[in-house]
Amino acid sequence: MCGCQNPTSPTTSAGNATDTAAIIKDGVVKTILERRSIRKYTNQPIENEKLAQIIECGLYAPNGMGRQSWEVRIVDNPELLAQIDAAYSKFLGKENPNPPKKAAYGAPVLIFIGYDTTYDLSQVDCGLLGGNMMIAAQSMGIGSCCLGGICRFFNAPEGCELLSKLDFPPTHKLLYAIAFGYPDESPKAKPRMMEKVKYIE
């Protein structure tokens, strides 16, 4: 259908101003635009039902060939979180005289996401899963932060003992983690690079 246009969709890149105003009032768009990475959390735990709902929203993300190629591991045990903090801080301490004491900024829940190394689009599945979870969390007033750095540690020789606790099958590799908790800060959005987006005529 290359070159065809849907007669009901806007024909200009600017769209229709009235339609745009209506869209911005929509709850989902507001939630997406208001989500920020949170790096300071309160002590308030996440309610079980809310956590379950966040996870369900992740699992309902689109996924290639319906394979649901991710593996998801939830860590909310304070002792294990403290173990992770200590090991990560020690790992960073090799190069940083003042390493951060908290691997996940003190968040009460850490979700680890593994991708299927036998499926070329599995990382896309995993990204969409996490995106859904973070937006769902935001809609409930729960903050989140993607964490790539901590996974470099888990995937390094020093992190292998903790990695084995995640119990991924041999086909899967840890891709990233997400911290979840009630926010104790309200950071502003960094400006987005609109020049990266082009309408192709």
Ligand SMILES: Cc1cc2nc3c(=O)[nH]c(=O)nc-3n(C[C@H](O)[C@H](O)[C@H](O)COP(=O)(O)O)c2cc1C
């Ligand atoms: C793949 C990925 C890895 C990230 N890793 C980290 C991390 O290790 N530590 C951290 O504080 N933030 C991390 N972030 C959060 C980004 O810094 C953040 O999303 C970005 O600056 C945009 O800010 P916003 O999320 O508030 O819109 C990561 C985000 C992504 C998508």
